[in-house]
Amino acid sequence: MSDTEDVEQAGFDAIADSAQKLYPGQEGLFYRTVIPYALGGNDPLDGVEVWKSERGIPHWHYITYGFSELYEKESNNEAESGYGFELTFRLKRGPEEEPPAWPVNLLQNLARYVFSTGNVFGPGHHINCNGPIALETDTKITALGFRRDPEMGELDTRNGHLRFLQAVGITSDEMDALMCWNGEKFLAALEKNLPLCITDLARSSQMENAAFQKTWQTGMEEDGSSTSYLYIDKVEMALEEERAYLCLGVGHGRTLSNMLRARVGKGRDLYLYGAEVAIQFLPGDAAATVEDDLLILSLPEHVLAELSMVLQRHTGVYPLSSFPLTIELVPTEITDQNGKVLEVIE
Structure with missing residues (x-):
């Protein structure tokens, strides 16, 4: 050679x-x-x-x-x-x-x-x-x-x-x-x-x-967590009359709850992405704003604690008492690669 x-x-x-x-x-x-x-x-x-x-x-x-x-x-x-x-x-x-x-x-x-x-x-x-x-x-x-x-x-x-x-x-x-x-x-x-x-x-x-x-x-x-973002395909958000709304499948709630505690609870921010949605959670004084289609939720410790608890519940609509945020948890369908529904989490 x-x-x-x-x-x-x-x-x-x-x-x-x-x-x-x-x-x-x-x-x-x-x-x-x-x-x-x-x-x-x-x-x-x-x-x-x-x-x-x-x-x-x-x-x-x-x-x-x-x-x-x-x-x-x-x-x-x-x-x-x-x-x-x-x-x-x-x-x-x-x-x-x-x-x-x-x-x-x-x-x-x-x-x-x-x-x-x-x-x-x-x-x-x-x-x-x-x-x-x-x-x-x-x-x-x-x-x-x-x-x-x-x-x-x-x-x-x-x-x-x-x-x-x-x-x-x-x-x-x-x-x-x-x-x-x-x-x-x-x-x-x-x-x-x-x-x-x-x-x-x-x-x-x-x-x-x-x-x-x-x-x-x-x-x-x-x-805490070394992962700075979480992607959920079906998630919706809105900010109306100074109140934020977040809708996601109940099957993803526990993961988001753990991620929030492991990121925001440790002084780090967390990005939640959907197909058409982007939300930033970060520690700080309570605030909800929108910048360039990005919903920014600033969460003090007591709000983080309530939000984490709510996200682990079953299907339903849950307005937070400590923050202008309403969480809606909807059923999550677990499907196979052909789209056949294997399980519904409620």
Whole structure:
């Protein structure tokens, strides 16, 4: 191989060498993209390599190639390679001889999100997959949290620095809990019960574990939340005659209540976004104003306490006694990916 060829795939080789050092004597299975993204293909990643690991519990270890610059240096950022990371995913291994292909599709979908929006992942981040992470699978794992892969770590290449982020499968209530605490600390606590945070599609939520829930509750109360925003697709707001109105599904009320206590209760602001709505909650003297279609609610401690309590109630209309704000909680429908209603929370 010539020096020019070596430079042109320096990033690719650096990842491959790092994986080979972790799994000496083993040959990884490489799922290569058929039509490159640069030539009009649908898959942004050049490929995903899978390794067989016995650490923690037997599992498949998926490693991406393509978030970083694999070949020639193209970006102006000399310090980082491409987006500055590659993703990994660890899946509990069953009796199968070959690794399942669906995680490859999952990782490509994450790449489509990053490449189309420019939003990058980092330690402590999360994303809602809006359904089972493995399609047509009876699993409670419907979201992902991100942490530093403890074995792959970070890497310096000729194209810049990158770190390996592990995508961890979590349940919807675990995602809500992660948002209300520090994401990295939440996943670190999760690892104490789930070795290497290996994704197990058959597992139940750790929020059903009393000891884990106590750890989360204590952490949330001590640290507050590192997440500054909450998105709810169906939320409405208005400010009429100096009184604010907020309408949302009762199923989201408890999460918003926890987020408010973990953000505003710790002296930080919280943004609530809907499809056409933006609300900022912040600590301070009681006030409700609108600036550029943003409803700003300033909440002293006694108002925050009442609002947090109201948000945990059932369907109904609740005017606050301590603040010119009325909360309307409406039934929340839980649906599958086809829109079929599975449950109604009232």
